Amino acid sequence: MKKTGMILALACMLAAPAMFAQTADTTAAPPSAGNRGTHMVQHRLNYLTTVLSLTPAQQTQVKNVLTNAAANGAATHASMRTAHDTLKTAVHANDAASMEQASNTIGTLMAQEILARSKTEAAIYQLLTPEQQTKMTQLESMGRHGGRGFGGPEGAGPGF
Numbered sequence: 001m002k003k004t005g006m007i008l009a010l011a012c013m014l015a016a017p018a019m020f021a022q023t024a025d026t027t028a029a030p031p032s033a034g035n036r037g038t039h040m041v042q043h044r045l046n047y048l049t050t051v052l053s054l055t056p057a058q059q060t061q062v063k064n065v066l067t068n069a070a071a072n073g074a075a076t077h078a079s080m081r082t083a084h085d086t087l088k089t090a091v092h093a094n095d096a097a098s099m100e101q102a103s104n105t106i107g108t109l110m111a112q113e114i115l116a117r118s119k120t121e122a123a124i125y126q127l128l129t130p131e132q133q134t135k136m137t138q139l140e141s142m143g144r145h146g147g148r149g150f151g152g153p154e155g156a157g158p159g160f
Contacts (some may be wrong), residue, residue, distance in 0.1 A: 037070040048124070050134045053140065061127050069120040073113065078107045 045063050048054055054062060083105040090098035125133060 037074065041066040041070055046111045051137055052128065054132075058127055062124055063069070065120060069116065073116060075111055076112055076116070080106065085107060110151070 041063060044066055045054075045059060048062060049059055060083060083102050087102035087106065090096075090102055125136065126138060
């Protein structure tokens with residue numbers, strides 16, 4: 001009886017890893033810039049709908065604002081990536097003039113991003129009722145506003 005119990009226990013120990021093994025989901029598409037943008041828009045819309053009780057009409061309007069902002073921001077984001085790559089190359093080459101030019105480009109692009117984020121937040125704010133605007137202001141003052149626009153650094157804009 002002991003022998004049978006030991007064999008059974010050994011079999012369970014050897015079979016356990018196979019039972020708990022997980023296979024990779026090969027059917028899921030790799031994330032693309034378009035998918036990330038769509039996901040960000042939907043996430044932000046869900047958050048605002050939850051905390052501000054957006055009406056269906058407001059949800060449609062806010063989604064349009066966020067979708068347009070994401071589409072317009074894609075070009076600036078690509079330019080920012082290029083500028084950072086240029087700066088890295090200039091640093092490795094110890095090319096002060098190129099470092100200065102790339103840094104200035106990055107600064108200009110950051111200013112454009114902050115302005116675009118601020119305009120997006122202003123457009124959303126205008127779609128809210130006075131009660132919702134009050135709630136948004138309270139959330140901002142508490143620091144609970146679902147991030148800064150599209151994920152910018154603190155102080156990068158009004159953010160909701």
